[in-house]
Amino acid sequence: MKRILFAAAASLLATTAASAAPLSIDQAAKLFATRSSGWAPDLSPNGDRIAYLAAGPGSISYLHVMDVATKSDNVLLQSSGKPEQLRWCGFADDTWLICYFDGDVPYAGQIISSSRLVAVDSRTGAVKRLGVSDSSVSREFIQFDGNVIDWLPHRTGAILIQRNYPNLSNDGESGSGVDELQLGSFKFTKVVSPAVGSQYYSTDGRGQIRFRGVSEINQFGKLTGKQNWAYLKAGSTSWQSLPDFGESFQPLTVDRRTDSLYYLKPLNGRQALYSFKLDGSNVSTLVAKNDKVDIDGVLRFGAENDVAGYSYTEDREHLVYTDPAARALASSLSRALPDLPLINIAGNDKAHNRLLIHATADVDPGVYYLLDQTTKKMDVVLESNKFIDRSLLAPMRQIDVPMSDGKSIPAYITRSASAGTGPRPVVILPHGGPTSRDSWGFDWLTQFLAARGYVVVQPNYRGSDGYGKDFLGDNAIKSWKLVMSDIRDTSDWLVKQGIADPNRMAMMGWSYGGYAALQSAAMDQRYKAVVAIAPVTSFKKLRGQMAGFTNEDLSLKEIGKGDQLAEGSPVNRAGDIKAPVLLVHGTLDGNVAYEQSRAMQAALHRTGNQAELITFKGLDHQLADSDARTQMLTAIGQMLDKTIGH
Template identity: 30%
Template sequence: MNVSERISTMRLLILVTFSLIIEFQAHAIERKYSVKDFVRYSEFHDAKISPSGEYIAVTQQIDRQVLMIVLRLTDLVRVGLIHGNPREQINDFFWANDERLVMQMSEVTNDRATPRSLGQIYAANYDGSNARVIFGINSAAKSIGSRRQSGKIAAGAIIDKLADEPKHILVASYPLFSGNKVRLVRPEVYKVNIDSGRRTKGPRAPMNNGYFTTDNDGHIRLFNGTVAGFDTASYRRTKQDKWEQLPNDYQDLIPFHFDENNQSVWALLRSEKIDNYGLYKMDIDSLKLTEILQPERVDLHPSDVISDLEGNLVGIAERDGTFGYHYFDEESKTVAWHKMLARAFKGQMIRITSFTEDGKTAIVLVGNDKNPGDFYFFDTETKRADYLFSRAEWLKPDDMATVSPITYEASDGLLIDGYITRPKHSATPAPMVVIPHGGPAARDFWSFYRETQLLANRGYTVLQVNFRGSDGYGLKHLNAGNRKWGSRIQEDIADGTRWAIKEGIADEKRICIYGGSFGAYSALMNVILFPDLYQCAVGIAGLYDFETQRKLSDTADYDMADEFFERVMGDDKQMAIKFSPIYQTHRIKVPVFIAHGGKDERTPIQQARKLRKSLRENEISFEWMEKKNEGHGFFVEQNRVDFYTALVDFIETHTSAKKR
């Protein structure tokens, strides 16, 4: 059996093993998928090959659980099934050696459906044996899924896989307090045995919170933390030296790795002098910076790096509009392979998830705005890529809508980037849904978004905007949103809506605005400030009352929370009332749909209930959905189906052609 035949058989075996074969009848390009098709979880999350190439580990979601299956490549027999109890999920994993896998886990707790990472690190042999918690709140338990026992209460985060010590990893320890919340104290470093969980204590961080970076010998050399609520970075010239704080211009630093001499560190950096995250090499002695790549408008993002077999950075994607690749080592075999894959999968982003130790084989993930992701087995010697499986095989890329980057000018002259998703073969102007993102310190990318594709499949154009206050466009753009949550940010969103109308993209009589978290806040504020621009508004897990947010949100538990809220929201009580939707519902002229989770800690449901009360008092038409055990957003698949079904019905009711 050749590799191609083995891969085809492997794909069938995986699907049969978990009864996940879904037969699709032939359908036209205009097929109307069900709501569940778009909101159900991906079958496969990630796939990585073992160092020798003997096994492939795949994570897969079954109901609320994310588990792992391991296949032997020679005969495609399933040799391992690794999972915790039905409430546990594998978030990320790596092969520590050819026998053992290490996993970072999250857990669905008794009182809430949304999974929460508690810093648990698990390890298991590829066949599922010797599975145990090696760090975290369950580390006193004997095996994965065991009942919690007393032990050291701390969350763990993996710092270094220690390539030269295949039986150990370095872990940062973050003490927990009541409610399993991370305390903002100085974390410590431990060397942890991945078989037994035994640990040896290492250095302590020089400041609160944050994360460590090691050199090529596994020595701690950098720490990014917080002082007085602001990002701060410290370094050690050698492993014996004391910590020194980097100058202010070096504080917003995201380090990747040291060079082969442990003399310079590759890192993303932005500051008052360098507005956008650019890629630099910093000499650890002189602190001299050498520019590698500095974008003009957007920040480089750490998840977009291209690394070789040794973990060295050899390229990165720049996400301005769509994407483009930059390579830094033309002699690198990884660069040659990546270029080859980029040509073969033109128009799709390429991520190499893992290599074998000899570099002869890799697992590759490709995807774009119409494709949620396909995995391939790549033979670097024959230069052949064989299809393995898709994250969501039931969603056919040819049926999905195209996402196009846009730029428009806000009313004060600032350029705002965004994206338009248009239904296939739709007439223009079309009904439109505006989806402001959450955060606000986040951004939308040119990518596959299930909810935008759902709405496009129902005939709606979708507008996404990276308003001021969004991250990803430099510090000036980010900070321009401070204390402007209820004013200038909302004007940017409304300006985008007017732009779409002026361009003939949107039907001005059939527009709804919908968002989650800060996006829900923006949806409500937009229909308050611009009541004649929209026909309806929808918010899920929204922020509707500044006072409740400052007092009851989980962000209020952190040190320097008051300083953070003052910086981004302001401390003017009258302005807080003016910018809080619960006090402004009398200005709303359109129907509203509010959905919230009863266990939401980020935007507590009390403020959604206050909003409901205010809507009733002002006789505003509204619909309400509450899922008692959900957190910040809906996680349980049936709850997601319920919400998105109601969302589509609500939007269709209030933007139908009959209402024009």
């Protein structure tokens, strides 16, 4: 696999992009709808092979295993994507891979998420299920059967799995427990007996469970939101309660080297990183904070997989290594890959001599390198999307947008050189979540729009995550009026700056972003087109979708109640939307029910509005199907051409 030298590629990109005309709808739709050619790679303990996932036709995904020396590549496993999705596979030893499937499935009249864990022989493709076996005496559906909590890198052929047990009348055990699995023989040894309730366990990376959390459940079987946290001192079997760090306490990992628990909790309104000694002293130490944004998490490095730094996201993700060796490596990689600034370690062999390095940028979907730290040689082994011509991609930059109340919000603007200068047709693309955020980097949906000649603007409205408690507020559902105000002010600013043609603006979004697109169009008739993918259209229906789940009470609290929810639901304001609407939804969506889009289309039709609903049978919230995405992007391109032009 060859790749142009980066310095030369940057110059070529600028020349090509400036002279290129927008891609046709068919060209752009096919190009950007094609799913990734490589993701979630892992390196075998001996460093000889790489396992990775790759998209097949439609919604199919394949598990590949590549020989590093010969570059021979074998497909061992596949998932249909309807409903099961292969999410990741990792080497447990040089023979066995552990793979995680999930998907949305119909159950008891609802669409619910589920997951399964299997072992795969990396040489023969033989598959072994790792969840507790189904029993004829159990009528309980196991939603999530298990997950790996410790890969036991210091041992060979064993891992720790947290498994969920059904309520079996023949032995009385139910709930979540921890088992040690011997690979090959597939013998399970009980480490922690199953216990009723939602359990969370964390080890020191060497097989010793040191930390646990138990979610409190009320008399009706619902989660209350309260957690009981406890830890074990080294060598002890007596659990000690953790001090009360407040509701926003977020445990991350146990570090064996420092005998500490790393966790996040608020400091001056933003999540800061702390360490807590697990020696009984109850000593907490501030490790890192940022005055602008939350700390995201910790970084690990080295053969012992020790905590070696932390990450945060301002305009883009930043990795801060406190370990000298990790810091030196990061600095060296930055110099070697100046045009791919988002760099992280995606995998390593047991000795930490060979590393998988992933590097990406706004105008590059990403590339995986295999770095040999002994020879200092680094080769390309896998591209995240080998089908995309980098010269067709548009740069993204962050802007600060002033709001009418004197505050400002961050936003991202993506604009191809082929779009020309002066006021242009603009697509406002609010993110989903709702407690999520956009950040700098490659995005296939944004790049599709930019390749068609549109200026794309992604506002991180108030209610977005990562900027601290004040910016997050009550959340973007309860504070929907503020979200709409921020989007309106962003549109006003774009017009005032001469970026947007006020007569050629469209709204588009996915999930909560689809909600924001519809509600914005109901409150502001400047938008000439609306695209809503898997949107929330009724908060009442969203509340109803939570019924029966253990987290029902918590979800209802997050959504809120009262007249403001009815007022804030686009389905109740269909008559206020004057622009044509394109709705896109999968029927197997456990996140936002398909009925939300059907109800919105019916409401729009009752008011005489143009509303098309593209339905994808058997697909979930992500619509992870290249054919479906091609159809969707084609319809989006045609609609935007008719309404705002390119």
